[in-house]
Amino acid sequence: MRLREAGGNALAIVAVPALAVLLGLVAGAVVMIISNSLSTGVTDLTLPLGAYGSMLAGSVTGLDELVRTVSEAAPLILAGLSVGIGFKAGLFNIGANGQYLMGALGAAGTAAAVSAWSPWAAIPMALGAGMLAGTVYGFIPGALKAWTGAHEVVTTIMLNFIAAATIAYLVTGPLRTPGASFARTGDVGNAALPIIIGRQTGTGDLGILFALAAVPLAWLLLSRSVLGFEIRTTGANPSAALYAGMRPGRLIILTMSLCGLLAGLAGAGQVLGISHFISASYSTSVGFDAITVALLGRAHPIGILFAALLFGLMRAGSALMQIRERVPVEIIDVIQAVILLFLAADIIVRTIFRIRTERGGVEELKTVTRTYGGAA
Amino acid sequence: MMEFFYGIPVLGLFVQLAAYLVQIVPGIAPIMLAISVPLAFGALCGIMNERSGVVNIGIEGMMLLAAFFGFIAAGFAAGSAELETSGPFGVTLPIVFGVAVAVLVAVLLSALHAWLSITIRTDQIISGTIINIAALGLTGYLNRIFISPNPRLGAGTFRTWGPPDWLTDLPVVGWLFNMFLKQGPIAMSLIVFVILLQVLLFRSRWGLRTRAVGEHPRAADTLGINVFALRYRNVILGGVFAGLAGAFLTLEQTGSFQNGMTAGRGFIALACVIFGRWTPIGAFGAALLFAGADAFGRTVRLIPPSGDLAPLGDILGTVPAQFYGVLPYLVTIIVLAGAVGRSVPPAADGQPYVKEGEGG
Numbered sequence: 001m002r003l004r005e006a007g008g009n010a011l012a013i014v015a016v017p018a019l020a021v022l023l024g025l026v027a028g029a030v031v032m033i034i035s036n037s038l039s040t041g042v043t044d045l046t047l048p049l050g051a052y053g054s055m056l057a058g059s060v061t062g063l064d065e066l067v068r069t070v071s072e073a074a075p076l077i078l079a080g081l082s083v084g085i086g087f088k089a090g091l092f093n094i095g096a097n098g099q100y101l102m103g104a105l106g107a108a109g110t111a112a113a114v115s116a117w118s119p120w121a122a123i124p125m126a127l128g129a130g131m132l133a134g135t136v137y138g139f140i141p142g143a144l145k146a147w148t149g150a151h152e153v154v155t156t157i158m159l160n161f162i163a164a165a166t167i168a169y170l171v172t173g174p175l176r177t178p179g180a181s182f183a184r185t186g187d188v189g190n191a192a193l194p195i196i197i198g199r200q201t202g203t204g205d206l207g208i209l210f211a212l213a214a215v216p217l218a219w220l221l222l223s224r225s226v227l228g229f230e231i232r233t234t235g236a237n238p239s240a241a242l243y244a245g246m247r248p249g250r251l252i253i254l255t256m257s258l259c260g261l262l263a264g265l266a267g268a269g270q271v272l273g274i275s276h277f278i279s280a281s282y283s284t285s286v287g288f289d290a291i292t293v294a295l296l297g298r299a300h301p302i303g304i305l306f307a308a309l310l311f312g313l314m315r316a317g318s319a320l321m322q323i324r325e326r327v328p329v330e331i332i333d334v335i336q337a338v339i340l341l342f343l344a345a346d347i348i349v350r351t352i353f354r355i356r357t358e359r360g361g362v363e364e365l366k367t368v369t370r371t372y373g374g375a376a
Numbered sequence: 377m378m379e380f381f382y383g384i385p386v387l388g389l390f391v392q393l394a395a396y397l398v399q400i401v402p403g404i405a406p407i408m409l410a411i412s413v414p415l416a417f418g419a420l421c422g423i424m425n426e427r428s429g430v431v432n433i434g435i436e437g438m439m440l441l442a443a444f445f446g447f448i449a450a451g452f453a454a455g456s457a458e459l460e461t462s463g464p465f466g467v468t469l470p471i472v473f474g475v476a477v478a479v480l481v482a483v484l485l486s487a488l489h490a491w492l493s494i495t496i497r498t499d500q501i502i503s504g505t506i507i508n509i510a511a512l513g514l515t516g517y518l519n520r521i522f523i524s525p526n527p528r529l530g531a532g533t534f535r536t537w538g539p540p541d542w543l544t545d546l547p548v549v550g551w552l553f554n555m556f557l558k559q560g561p562i563a564m565s566l567i568v569f570v571i572l573l574q575v576l577l578f579r580s581r582w583g584l585r586t587r588a589v590g591e592h593p594r595a596a597d598t599l600g601i602n603v604f605a606l607r608y609r610n611v612i613l614g615g616v617f618a619g620l621a622g623a624f625l626t627l628e629q630t631g632s633f634q635n636g637m638t639a640g641r642g643f644i645a646l647a648c649v650i651f652g653r654w655t656p657i658g659a660f661g662a663a664l665l666f667a668g669a670d671a672f673g674r675t676v677r678l679i680p681p682s683g684d685l686a687p688l689g690d691i692l693g694t695v696p697a698q699f700y701g702v703l704p705y706l707v708t709i710i711v712l713a714g715a716v717g718r719s720v721p722p723a724a725d726g727q728p729y730v731k732e733g734e735g736g
Contacts, residue, residue: 035521092501150712153433153501157643158705169698288509295502328520333513340506344498345491 016346017296017303019353021310024339025052031334032327051327058320059313067198071274073312074211075100078266079290080308081218082138082259084299088222089255090235095141095156096263097287098163099134103264104271105167106133108185108278109175111271115189122191127268134264135257137163142256146249152256164283171280183280193273207269212305214262219301231255263287285333292336295343311336382684392688396681397672402551404671406536406558410629412660412667413563414439414638417621418645419652419659420573421486424614427577427654428607429590430493431726433504435618436642437511438485442478442622444515447633448522450474450531450626465561466535474531474627475562479619486615490608497728508642516635523633533631534560560628562620566660569617574656586610590722593729603729621645640705647708654722662711666704673700 029048037043059069079096086093093099107130114122141155177186193206222228234241234251241248266286271278289311296310297303311332318329342349381391401408418435425432453470485507492503523529539557544550556567577583585606588596593603621641626633644666651665652658677697681689 031517035518039521039525092505094505144709144713148713150709153505154643154646154712155709157640158708161640161705162702165698165702169696173696285512288512291505291509328517330513330517330520333509334517337506337510337513340509344502344506345496347496 013298015353016349017298017307017343019349020296020339020342020346023342023349023352024335027338028331028335032331036327047325047327051321051325051331054321054324055314055317057317059317064198065316067204069309069313069316070208071204071312072315073308074208075266075270075286076289076293076308076311077211077305078214078269079263079286080293080297080304081214081301082262082266083287083290083294084297084301084304085218085222085231085262086255086259087294087299088228088235089231089251090238091142091145091252091255091259092153093138093141093156093256093259093263094153094291095138095159095287096259096266096290097284098156098160099137099260099263100267100270100284100286101160101163101167101282102137102260103130103134103267104278104282104284105163105170105267106130106264107191107268107271108188109170111188111191112175112177112186112277115187115191117190119190119192119194122189123193123272126188126191126272127265130268130271131261131264134267135261137264138260139253139257142253145256146252160287167278167282168280171278171282176280177277185277188272188276191272192276193269205269205273207273210265210269214265215301215305218262222301227254263290289336292340295340382687389688389691392681392685396685396688399681399685400672400675400679402554404675405551405555407674408664408667408671409555409559410563410667411670412663413566413624413629414621414641415645415648415663415666416566416570416660417617417624418642419648419663420569420656421614421617421621422646422649423573423577423654423656423659424610424617426649426725427590427722428586428610429593429722429724429727429729430490430607430611431500431504432486432489432611432614433501433646434485434489434507434511434642435504435621435645436638436640437504437508438482438615438618439622439625439642440511440515440636440638441485442482442619443626443637444518444622444633445481446474446478446619446623447530447626448518449477451526451529454531464535464537466532467561468531470531471534471627475620475623478623478627479616482617482619482622483612483615486612486618487608490611493728494604494607494611497730500726500728512636515633519633519635530631531627534562534628536560537564560624562624562628565620570656570660577656587722590724593724593727594732597729597731607729618642644704644708647711650721651711666707669703669707673703676700 029052032048032051033043033045036047057065059065079100082096082099083093107126110129111122111126114125117125137159141150141152141159144150144155145152171185172183175185176183195203195205196209197204220228222232230241230246230251233244234246234248238248241251263286267284270284293304293307293311296307297305314332314335315329318332321327321331322329382388382395384391418439421435421438422432450470450473453473454468489500489503489507492498492506493500536559537557539553543557544554546553556564577586585596585601588599589601589603589606597603622638625637630637645659645663648659648662648666651662652660676692677700680693
């Protein structure tokens with residue numbers, strides 16, 4: 001009896017996200033057909049099949065493809081955990097983008113300076129600098145919220161823009177490597193993360209391991225540590241947390257710093273593992289994809305892992321899709337938006353598929369708006 | 377006479393800054409107002425929402441989608457034909473059509489936000505964020521499909537009106553006429569909407585009811601006000617302003633569309649709402665302040681302080697250009713950190729209303 005309940009419960013937890021993904025893919029197909037027919041005048045109903053088919057062909061059909069999928073998923077896992085842990089504390093970290101950028105900047109700048117060191121010293125140095133930069137960039141909105149009540153959604157968005165401008169300034173100025181034809185940082189040299197799996201087109205660097213290791217660590221932190229308990233309590237009921245002697249202000253700062261660290265590590269991993277330098281116009285959308293990942297994974301580390309793998313798969317396969325079917329890779333952003341919509345309005349999913357269960361999902365994150373504008 | 381103070385250490389620099397501002401503001405005033413237009417319209421949207429108790433963080437996305445669809449609609453309506461322009465603003469049918477489409481798109485998105493946050497009672501910040509992410513994704517995708525292959529797409533922009541010289545040449549106040557009248561139709565309508573909304577919000581039955589619903593929905597309900605209907609109406613009407621903000625960007629200011637061109641204006645607008653203490657005139661003032669910071673940053677690089685003001689120019693010249701670019705974002709953070717807590721939002725802001733006995 002208990003077992004069946006538990007089984008039913010697990011199904012209920014997975015059902016809505018899974019169906020939201022399904023509806024997202026269907027909506028993506030409709031958008032593909034309509035926009036293709038409007039722009040070329042040809043209505044091709046099989047276009048979505050070809051597009052999704054080549055997306056799969058480019059992401060799961062061999063070792064190279066699978067490694068590429070996991071490699072694309074790695075930053076999404078870390079940034080997704082960043083957003084997800086924030087959710088658990090009742091904080092909405094839209095600043096993962098900026099924290100990622102600062103992590104990338106810190107890692108790229110430091111790596112260029114220590115590129116001649118032994119890898120054993122250069123890698124930890126550059127990674128540490130990236131994580132530190134991300135942590136500081138998470139600390140700022142946390143402290144602003146704890147000390148002044150400024151809502152993190154607006155401050156982190158502003159910080160995202162400021163991060164991009166900081167990169168533009170530093171990479172065109174002090175960090176610019178001499179002799180390059182465009183403004184960029186020096187090569188990371190010995191600070192580059194070693195390749196651990198794959199060959200030729202699909203290679204996976206050490207960054208994959210960091211991301212995969214972060215999942216159980218985040219789970220341990222949230223469910224098995226005092227800090228995790230305090231985070232969850234503050235998120236669920238701040239007044240109860242205050243009454244129990246926890247200090248919400250301190251927790252907000254700590255949690256946001258941790259969010260920054262994770263997103264910063266994601267950025268550092270990308271630079272040291274894949275791009276090996278950053279240009280003045282370096283930008284990303286990882287922080288926004290991470291919001292979808294965290295919501296789809298219901299802010300649970302395991303859920304985030306699977307959600308990130310799903311989007312990693314789409315990103316990895318999208319290049320082949322664009323070449324074969326001429327469907328722009330931006331279709332993923334459309335699918336992502338529709339998935340988000342169905343997750344938020346899970347009542348639509350429940351009505352379409354006639355699911356009768358307790359409402360869950362985004363409902364459990366119903367703590368975010370509370371602190372907007374007014375006293376925290 | 378002022379020059380006497382310029383030599384004083386530190387303080388002298390502030391006097392120089394004041395003198396520099398007096399020198400440049402009349403010249404850049406029309407640009408300042410133009411920069412403030414999308415911010416102020418966004419803020420009016422925010423006020424309509426928050427005064428009735430709904431937080432709308434999706435203004436940015438509404439603006440972006442409105443800007444995109446307004447541009448596309450006007451562009452395809454214009455086709456490749458040469459168009460007759462009429463009136464002082466260079467009004468053409470395609471541009472007007474584009475504005476209408478922009479407003480319609482923002483209104484539809486507002487209806488979605490209203491449904492999600494009032495009926496479904498989704499977390500309102502998440503609902504708004506979905507609109508923002510969807511806007512970035514959808515416009516990026518459609519831009520690639522419809523605009524990239526048609527580089528000549530576009531219907532142009534409204535023209536700005538040139539007020540007569542005798543008005544702008546008036547001593548002392550002439551530059552104010554220049555500021556408010558050397559504008560296109562959407563910018564000029566802003567002033568009307570700001571005053572209209574200010575009066576309606578504080579002097580009309582609708583305004584009293586709206587504020588009641590935002591402060592204490594239960595009390596308003598007890599007095600026979602339909603909380604849900606009023607919130608729906610205000611959130612949806614607020615979309616008109618977000619639509620005008622978007623239309624301004626593509627159909628009055630630039631005449632083109634770029635991905636992510638709203639560049640955080642929807643969020644700066646929210647800071648304007650808070651800084652302006654949830655009043656239309658206050659928010660407009662805040663928008664002018666932000667626009668001033670922006671215009672100042674651009675002007676310093678073009679016309680740096682010189683002559684007697686050279687010491688100030690030297691100092692401002694050492695500041696990297698990117699710093700001036702992020703000035704509006706920095707000011708937003710400072711405003712939020714400084715004003716929140718001191719300025720009090722509507723009491724029921726962001727709280728979904730549940731009728732008594734219906735459960736939560």
